[in-house]
Amino acid sequence: MPVRKAYSATIDYLQILDEHGVLDERLFKGDDGKPLLADETVRELYDFMVLNRIFDETAFKLQRSGRMGTYPQNKGQEAAAIGSGHALRKGVDWLVPCYRENSALFMHGLPMHSILLHWMGDERGNQIPEGVNCTPICIPIGTQMLHATGLAWAFKLRKEDRVVATYFGDGATSEGDFHEAMNFAGTFQVPLIFFCQNNQWAISVPRDVQTASETIAQKAIGYGMPTIQVDGNDLFAVYKATKDAMARARGGGGPSFIEAVTYRLADHTTADDARRYRDPKEVEAWQSKDPMIRLRKYLADRNLWSDEDQRQAEERARARTAEVIKTAETIEKPSRDDIFDYVFGAPLPPELDRQKQTMRTHSLGQDPSQVGLSATTG
Amino acid sequence: MPRTAVMNEKGLTLVDAINEALAQEMERDERVVCLGEDVGLNGGVFRVTEGLQKLFGPDRVIDTPLSESGILGTSIGLAMGGLRPVPEIQFEGFLGPAYDQIVNHAARFRTRTRGAITIPLTIRVPVGGGIHAPELHSDSPEAIYTHSPGIKVVMPCTPYDAKGLLVAAIRDPDPVIFFEPKRVYRSFRERIPEEEYVIPIGQAKVVTEGTDLTLVSWGASVFQCLEALDGLPEDVSVELIDLRTINPLDRDAIVQSVRKTGRCVVVHEAVKTAGMGAEISSIVQESCFLHLSAPVQRVCGFDTMMPYYKLELDYLPDAPRIREAIEQTLAY
Numbered sequence: 001m002p003v004r005k006a007y008s009a010t011i012d013y014l015q016i017l018d019e020h021g022v023l024d025e026r027l028f029k030g031d032d033g034k035p036l037l038a039d040e041t042v043r044e045l046y047d048f049m050v051l052n053r054i055f056d057e058t059a060f061k062l063q064r065s066g067r068m069g070t071y072p073q074n075k076g077q078e079a080a081a082i083g084s085g086h087a088l089r090k091g092v093d094w095l096v097p098c099y100r101e102n103s104a105l106f107m108h109g110l111p112m113h114s115i116l117l118h119w120m121g122d123e124r125g126n127q128i129p130e131g132v133n134c135t136p137i138c139i140p141i142g143t144q145m146l147h148a149t150g151l152a153w154a155f156k157l158r159k160e161d162r163v164v165a166t167y168f169g170d171g172a173t174s175e176g177d178f179h180e181a182m183n184f185a186g187t188f189q190v191p192l193i194f195f196c197q198n199n200q201w202a203i204s205v206p207r208d209v210q211t212a213s214e215t216i217a218q219k220a221i222g223y224g225m226p227t228i229q230v231d232g233n234d235l236f237a238v239y240k241a242t243k244d245a246m247a248r249a250r251g252g253g254g255p256s257f258i259e260a261v262t263y264r265l266a267d268h269t270t271a272d273d274a275r276r277y278r279d280p281k282e283v284e285a286w287q288s289k290d291p292m293i294r295l296r297k298y299l300a301d302r303n304l305w306s307d308e309d310q311r312q313a314e315e316r317a318r319a320r321t322a323e324v325i326k327t328a329e330t331i332e333k334p335s336r337d338d339i340f341d342y343v344f345g346a347p348l349p350p351e352l353d354r355q356k357q358t359m360r361t362h363s364l365g366q367d368p369s370q371v372g373l374s375a376t377t378g
Numbered sequence: 379m380p381r382t383a384v385m386n387e388k389g390l391t392l393v394d395a396i397n398e399a400l401a402q403e404m405e406r407d408e409r410v411v412c413l414g415e416d417v418g419l420n421g422g423v424f425r426v427t428e429g430l431q432k433l434f435g436p437d438r439v440i441d442t443p444l445s446e447s448g449i450l451g452t453s454i455g456l457a458m459g460g461l462r463p464v465p466e467i468q469f470e471g472f473l474g475p476a477y478d479q480i481v482n483h484a485a486r487f488r489t490r491t492r493g494a495i496t497i498p499l500t501i502r503v504p505v506g507g508g509i510h511a512p513e514l515h516s517d518s519p520e521a522i523y524t525h526s527p528g529i530k531v532v533m534p535c536t537p538y539d540a541k542g543l544l545v546a547a548i549r550d551p552d553p554v555i556f557f558e559p560k561r562v563y564r565s566f567r568e569r570i571p572e573e574e575y576v577i578p579i580g581q582a583k584v585v586t587e588g589t590d591l592t593l594v595s596w597g598a599s600v601f602q603c604l605e606a607l608d609g610l611p612e613d614v615s616v617e618l619i620d621l622r623t624i625n626p627l628d629r630d631a632i633v634q635s636v637r638k639t640g641r642c643v644v645v646h647e648a649v650k651t652a653g654m655g656a657e658i659s660s661i662v663q664e665s666c667f668l669h670l671s672a673p674v675q676r677v678c679g680f681d682t683m684m685p686y687y688k689l690e691l692d693y694l695p696d697a698p699r700i701r702e703a704i705e706q707t708l709a710y
Contacts, residue, residue, distance in 0.1 A: 096455075123491070124492055127491055127492040136490060147451060149451070152455070153456060154455065177447055180443075180445045183443050183445065343489055345488070350629065372666075
């Protein structure tokens with residue numbers, strides 16, 4: 001019996017706006033002839049990129065000047081975060097992030113000072129306001145993808161028309177939880193978008209040391225999931241792929257996978273020095289593929305953005321960032337009761353309550369007839 | 379689910395009681411879902427979820443892929459999405475892959491979001507040795523999870539307690555690990571109310587009252603303690619406390635009893651060093667120092683791997699070892 005082909009697959013790569021700002025008109029217009037994004041929307045999204053780039057660079061300086069702890073810069077990945085975030089419905093769909101897509105969270109209503117609070121060592125930065133549909137940024141790698149899968153599964157079981165998007169990097173695809181999440185999502189056909197920000201580096205380990213797989217996108221095939229690789233620095237390609245995945249998820253088509261090929265233009269975090277392991281030529285090459293350069297050129301070529309627009313946008317961004325920093329820096333230190341009050345729902349177990357009341361773990365010096373006995377029985 | 383003739387006549391096993399509690403909670407609250415490996419069609423490897431899928435359908439009693447971190451991680455998401463998941467991990471030895479999701483995620487969400495996101499979650503796990511099971515099917519990891527803040531740890535050993543505590547766990551707003559001592563899954567029957575009732579988490583139970591010595595235990599070891607008491611002279615009066623909940627620990631129950639008896643022996647299956655016995659000894663010396671007539675003794679599993687089953691009864695605390703510790707503590 002001859003060997004027959006049991007399965008074969010190909011991975012599409014989507015780019016609509018190349019690094020020189022040249023647009024693929026056919027892809028931008030699509031089959032229905034309608035532009036993918038209206039001019040005014042593109043202007044707004046570019047303006048939002050400016051805000052996020054300036055916020056990000058200012059956050060870096062805050063750490064360097066000792067006003068904030070470790071911070072992971074988002075620089076260079078704005079198109080991936082904003083293009084995908086724009087395809088999700090604010091107040092309806094959910095974002096389950098890692099930590100390099102601040103701008104997507106801000107788009108969906110997370111107050112900008114929350115992110116600063118988080119990196120200033122204050123859990124209140126994770127206290128997501130009611131009505132903002134995101135989970136807090138997730139520090140361990142890849143664990144959040146399972147939460148996203150469960151959340152999307154809950155929406156499916158409860159017959160709610162909501163889609164979840166979860167963000168992670170190329171390094172996260174080596175974690176077991178990545179594969180378990182992909183497997184559950186595929187098996188139960190949950191309305192979920194796996195959005196991989198392949199920024200080429202997991203701290204100092206390059207993409208080709210993470211996996212022998214030619215693309216990251218192809219990993220999704222093993223989980224029975226539609227998948228695509230896109231130019232992650234192309235706002236239009238990212239938006240289009242996410243919009244398509246959204247439509248599939250809402251139509252009962254289950255999860256989708258998007259590999260956004262991008263680049264971490266900054267260090268891993270402020271505690272890192274990427275010069276130790278990256279070739280400066282590589283960084284230089286990616287700098288010219290910066291998502292903002294090509295989008296500004298696109299707008300300028302169509303007389304939608306002038307140098308004066310740029311100056312004003314930067315000025316607004318600096319003013320807004322200054323306000324956000326002021327908000328974060330003027331919030332009073334949390335009460336030390338906060339250490340105890342959220343371990344469990346009220347009431348606190350007696351021993352925890354005793355530790356809270358005394359701010360002590362030792363018992364000498366306290367009424368010996370009471371130690372170990374809660375107030376009600378002592 | 380209607381009770382069978384045997385249940386009506388002789389009472390319920392631990393398995394029956396847990397099954398009944400699950401069915402009644404699922405009936406009461408449509409947000410409650412069971413999930414795990416083989417829990418659906420097959421009713422679980424110990425048949426604890428038997429018949430539930432037929433009653434509530436495959437969307438509420440869900441067979442999952444073989445993936446412990448997957449089961450726990452998605453349960454966290456299900457809880458975020460408004461459900462009350464009751465995942466089963468087939469044996470305590472398989473908690474390892476899910477450990478990160480339990481202690482670093484389920485346990486921490488309330489604190490790290492300052493109450494914005496909470497995770498009501500009941501993790502059912504068969505626990506402990508004594509049933510001639512293969513490797514990694516017989517451990518007692520309750521101290522490990524008690525050492526992690528934000529998780530309640532429950533281990534009932536009677537059908538009555540199991541039903542009431544499981545109802546409490548499912549209604550609790552936070553993650554609870556519900557350990558089910560498999561050695562007593564079917565070892566006896568007990569008549570228990572058919573209607574639902576709640577036993578609050580965090581309350582120990584005095585099994586036998588006494589004045590000479592306090593014996594503290596939980597899980598299947600409670601029955602080894604009872605056997606040990608049977609062999610003691612009639613004039614020895616031992617107070618046996620079944621903790622039922624490991625975290626939060628009912629310190630009051632322990633302290634009150636030891637202040638009365640002045641002597642304490644702790645019995646558990648888990649490894650001795652850094653086990654719950656160490657914590658209880660420490661509580662006793664902190665709070666009962668001037669009441670003590672003897673050092674606190676621990677009768678535990680050894681600081682070794684749980685052996686394969688040919689030697690498991692040599693490892694597990696049994697009545698003679700417990701009795702010896704009681705006698706020596708009384709004679710001190």
